[in-house]
Amino acid sequence: MRTLLVLTTLLGVLSNSSCSQAQSDDPTAKTHKESKKGGKKDGKKGKKNKEDTLENRFIDAAIPGLSKLAVISKVPESSSLALADQPGTFYTNADAGNSPTLYKVDLKGNLLQEINLPVANHDWESLAKDDKGNLYVVDAGNNNNSRKNLVVYRLNPAAPQQVSQIPFSYADQTDFPPKKENRNFDCEASIWHAGKLYLFTKDRAQQSTSKVYTLNDQPGQQTAKLIAKLAIPGEVTDANLSPDGKRLALLGREELFILEGNDLNAIFKATPRRIDLGGAGQTEGLVFTDNQTLIISTEQGSLYQYKL
Template sequence: MLFLLRDKLFPVLVFLQSVICGCAQDEGRGDFSQVRQDYVVRQIGKMSKTVLVESSGFAPADDFGDLWTHGDGGTDASLYKVTPQGDLLQTLNLSPLVNIDWEDLTRDDEGRLYIGDFGNNQNKRRNLAIYRLSGSNLRQIDTIRFRYPDQRDFPPRKDERNFDCEAFYYRQDSLYLFTKNRGKGHWVKMYALPARPGYHVATLLDSIKINTWITAAALSPDSRTVALLGYGHIYLIERQPGHRLFDGAKSCLPVPTSGQAEALAFLDNNSFVFSNEKGRIYQATKKPVLPTNKEPK
């Protein structure tokens, strides 16, 4: 009973901490500057619970802003195509796949979808998988299985449990994963995997200190900006070719009224959508830079 109570209260405590502490300052890697004034954030829709109890991932479905989404672990092994307002357009049943713990969704340049079945709350799973859906009707399913190179015990000691994952994105034939640290500290680890079927050992690329759980990730269409979704904040990191991701300029957008949010996708280079556990869909749009009226001297 105590463990159940702890699991229910811990996300609340993490969310409160993220709101109180604000954007994290990482030692030696630069600060996250707040960009609240640079964005307009508004609710644009809501998904009905008769369709989906909890949206756990987003990926673009077409050029009209529609989205693919899915439920959390234990729900139907289906994808749902919805409008930005949350209206259901299509249900794609993927049985005999099983939704052990689907946590995020991403799409590659050829329109293939990747489902991250890598939720690992207890840090003891040995069957981590990513499903790649392709073909005109997304019915061809291939499996990417993997393990983390630095995990030796299943599960590790409680203070070392940093092998849960709820966030990833695709770029140039690779998948990039970000951990949800359930151990000591607030370190988020970044791994890479080949985006092809088979069994792979992930490559540990980088880590950074962020003061909340990371629950989704997305890459902008121009590949310049990585967005990481946390409780109460969205962290934005500018990619710099030839450098590790977390060396880039970092900012964060506070979204304290969104609650527990777990799905995120870019609509274009200046706007993205995210949803919370109650099905509310929000859009964040970067304000245009207005020209100055100053005359040259």
């Protein structure tokens, strides 16, 4: 039924357009089908402007508030997003099977810088940033819930060879892996707030609960403390806190969950509001640029802006 409604809306948008049938059949117009390693790139000679593509008419019609900005170039996958040092720039990274590299990109998808770190990339899935400009690379992807070498790398991008480590384990995990119905120890999302890291799990068992753990942001072996369980009917792939600290966004696969409150304690007790991102792709990276605006990236390389 949802697909029928989306297609009906799309037909209405196209029927009101002044474009001819020949323009609609333009072979340069993009579709949602993109390869896992990045898909076709925007901005090549002969491509139509983003406002004229069939794909962006579909997105605008199906998902109010969502607009496609670009396709990230020269990055094998985008598994997370964090604000970089200049407005309109971001750090991202690829996950398991890729090099231990941070990529700095802009809103047009341009690759501005590559930062190679002197550590391993077992499965980098999330980036967090503190108020001093430090980045926290969360190497805690754990599809099978069997890893014992979970770690967060802390660094300043201005001195990337100086990396400190926060190895950690979950306080409530005793089996590696646990039984299938208890596999909720895969972390692909994190935030930093007031000296602490908050880790959000991707529920691979029931797909109904994201557990929230805390670590302090100082190097050294730690045990992640379970502080909350959020009723999220999906698999969380990234997280970010709004600049005013009153809105938590959790990204899922083609869906977004918003929790609001005056502080984190209130936010963790709030009822999530779900936003459908159907058709956007394998959504993996998320960051606020202001209290109402989110930038979202997909593993295929698409870069979106979403206005709440």
